Amino acid sequence: MLDLFRTVSLVFVMIATINLGLIGLIDLDIVGKVIGDFPVLLKIFNVVVGISGIMMLLTYLKK
Numbered sequence: 001m002l003d004l005f006r007t008v009s010l011v012f013v014m015i016a017t018i019n020l021g022l023i024g025l026i027d028l029d030i031v032g033k034v035i036g037d038f039p040v041l042l043k044i045f046n047v048v049v050g051i052s053g054i055m056m057l058l059t060y061l062k063k
Contacts, residue, residue: 006056009053009055009056009059010052010056012048012049013052015031015049016052016053031045
């Protein structure tokens, strides 16, 4: 179960970093386009990405 959570966390972190890179390079927000006009969903996504980032950080600090 913990491995599944780590895998899902990794996927969220990868999506967020690619999205931030695209925003910085060509001003393209893919997550914003997919979620659309639902600011609550965007906020939930950002919270999940933040939790995933903390999970990934703690995972790699333990090793």
